[in-house]
Amino acid sequence: MEESPTMVLPLPDGYGARRRNATERRVQQIVELVEETRHLLVLMHNDPDPDAIASARAMEEMLRIHAPRTRVTLGHGGIIGRAENRTMADEIVPHKVRISQRAAAEEMSVYDGVMLVDTQPVAANHLLWSTDYPGEEVLAAIDHHPPRRSQLRAKVHDVRPDVGASSTLLCEYLAVAEVPIDTRLATALFYGIKSDTLGLSRHTSALDIWAYSTLRHLVETDLLNRIEHVQVARTYFRSISDALANTTIYTVSMPSAVDEEDEEEAEEILEEDDADGYRSDLERFDLDIIALSRMLAPGSPGPPTGLQDEGEDADGGDEESEEESERAGDIAVSLLFDMPRPDMAAEVADLLMRMENVAWVVCLGIFQDQGVMSVRAADSNARAGRLVRIIAGRNGSAGGHNTMAGGRIHLPDKTPAERIAELHALVPRFLKELGAGDDMGVALLEAE
Numbered sequence: 001m002e003e004s005p006t007m008v009l010p011l012p013d014g015y016g017a018r019r020r021n022a023t024e025r026r027v028q029q030i031v032e033l034v035e036e037t038r039h040l041l042v043l044m045h046n047d048p049d050p051d052a053i054a055s056a057r058a059m060e061e062m063l064r065i066h067a068p069r070t071r072v073t074l075g076h077g078g079i080i081g082r083a084e085n086r087t088m089a090d091e092i093v094p095h096k097v098r099i100s101q102r103a104a105a106e107e108m109s110v111y112d113g114v115m116l117v118d119t120q121p122v123a124a125n126h127l128l129w130s131t132d133y134p135g136e137e138v139l140a141a142i143d144h145h146p147p148r149r150s151q152l153r154a155k156v157h158d159v160r161p162d163v164g165a166s167s168t169l170l171c172e173y174l175a176v177a178e179v180p181i182d183t184r185l186a187t188a189l190f191y192g193i194k195s196d197t198l199g200l201s202r203h204t205s206a207l208d209i210w211a212y213s214t215l216r217h218l219v220e221t222d223l224l225n226r227i228e229h230v231q232v233a234r235t236y237f238r239s240i241s242d243a244l245a246n247t248t249i250y251t252v253s254m255p256s257a258v259d260e261e262d263e264e265e266a267e268e269i270l271e272e273d274d275a276d277g278y279r280s281d282l283e284r285f286d287l288d289i290i291a292l293s294r295m296l297a298p299g300s301p302g303p304p305t306g307l308q309d310e311g312e313d314a315d316g317g318d319e320e321s322e323e324e325s326e327r328a329g330d331i332a333v334s335l336l337f338d339m340p341r342p343d344m345a346a347e348v349a350d351l352l353m354r355m356e357n358v359a360w361v362v363c364l365g366i367f368q369d370q371g372v373m374s375v376r377a378a379d380s381n382a383r384a385g386r387l388v389r390i391i392a393g394r395n396g397s398a399g400g401h402n403t404m405a406g407g408r409i410h411l412p413d414k415t416p417a418e419r420i421a422e423l424h425a426l427v428p429r430f431l432k433e434l435g436a437g438d439d440m441g442v443a444l445l446e447a448e
């Protein structure tokens, strides 16, 4: 690692003194909190993805330079399943620890400080959730997922849903804190941004463009290829083949008539979610950063979609017309039944999004005693996060962005056959929400 050249990332053009001071203060706050800590856990979300892995590694590097006396451990719950992600973890964070859900409280008692990356205290996708760890005790949360309407905030709470990747936020920290990075870390951060934004094609801010294009010159091509084009076991192709064989295409033939009773129930669920801290919230947005990204790229990314979406969501604005446009196109629904790993649903969802004319992809699978949902939408104003929250309802946890979302539904004390029946029962609910309740569908592999 010491062999490879290092450099300090240059700040974005137009990054003014005020912005720089604010970020410096934020980094300083994090460093001070960490300095008071003997042994810090930097916790990624469960089943960490490249963005979470790169962010954790970048945070570790920043603290190695700025809080050298604190011992830092990188950790996560769940499984790193996807071959690309596993290779990345082996290459970039071989020293990370996997914490078992069952013994999480005990295993985490050795740390006297916890920080979250690529997730936040009120999200249900990290281990603190299952251990009742007090969210306000979390030293810092660096995340780009839409925030929830909750008072629960980490001591340093940097959550910016207009940004495409947490890796981008870490690049900003590294640049301002003048931490030199080597080509391995640059490659990790580059891949983190690339995979979360599909190569800047979705959910991208000016800050992402800056980070991505700056890092690009530092990327180790060999390493990136090893991660991105890793070879997979033969069983992988069987899983993909099974998933495609169980994929049905539905078409929205006419705009759906909104069933008022259903709408009311949906609103109720979302309201309840609110009370539990489950809903997006404008107040928590870092408006300064949004203003900055607009300033850096006048006209290009437009208003952040998350902001626009949730704003309308909140006041019940022009919902009808928006929904009609977002629901045109095909809906691909894939049933994966028993999955070898929980992120299989997301992987198949990403694959199916490549289908022409596809507006929505819904992948449903079973992992252990949980139903796993992974949803993708083509329209940047689609409300995939809202959709999965409605479907998960009171029997699970869910969330996400406009174009990508996921969730879990708890299915304990059920036989395998009952779990499969539960999975099947979700399909008509999704179709109804998406305005294709009457369509019989056609099998993907039978369609011309």
Ligand SMILES: [Mn+2]
Pocket (backbone or CB within 6 Å): 051, 052, 118, 144, 164, 165, 166, 196
């Ligand atoms: Mn991310």
